Amino acid sequence: MTFFCPRCWKEIKAVDKVCPYCSANISEFENKDFEEKLINALRHPERETVRRAVFILGKLKSVKAVQPLLALFKQTDNIFLKIEILKALNEIGVQEAKEFIITVIDSDVGIVKRKAQELIKIGK
Numbered sequence: 207m208t209f210f211c212p213r214c215w216k217e218i219k220a221v222d223k224v225c226p227y228c229s230a231n232i233s234e235f236e237n238k239d240f241e242e243k244l245i246n247a248l249r250h251p252e253r254e255t256v257r258r259a260v261f262i263l264g265k266l267k268s269v270k271a272v273q274p275l276l277a278l279f280k281q282t283d284n285i286f287l288k289i290e291i292l293k294a295l296n297e298i299g300v301q302e303a304k305e306f307i308i309t310v311i312d313s314d315v316g317i318v319k320r321k322a323q324e325l326i327k328i329g330k
């Protein structure tokens with residue numbers, strides 16, 4: 207399991223009580239709230255924040271994030287974000303996420319299509 211600082215979202219060690227990057231007191235944060243915050247961050251106006259939230263939700267294997275991630279995938283025109291979402295869905299690994307990746311193989315966008323094909327192959 208990978209851990210992330212709930213304030214600055216950098217990767218930290220499970221034993222860290224205080225974030226070595228931003229000095230946030232980790233024990234103040236509930237992990238559940240953190241997941242909610244990340245899901246809310248999917249609607250953040252800054253592209254980099256959204257990308258980072260997608261990445262972390264994947265690492266956390268957040269089943270709750272699957273629906274919001276699917277919605278974001280359909281909304282966004284940003285190909286790199288789409289690829290990041292596919293990778294996160296693949297990490298979360300629930301049936302619904304995998305089925306969605308299979309449908310993306312029919313994508314018109316070559317790079318997105320290839321990423322979906324690659325993920326399906328690795329998953330087998």
Ligand SMILES: [Zn+2]
Pocket residue numbers: 211212213214215216225226227228229230
């Ligand atoms: Zn931090």
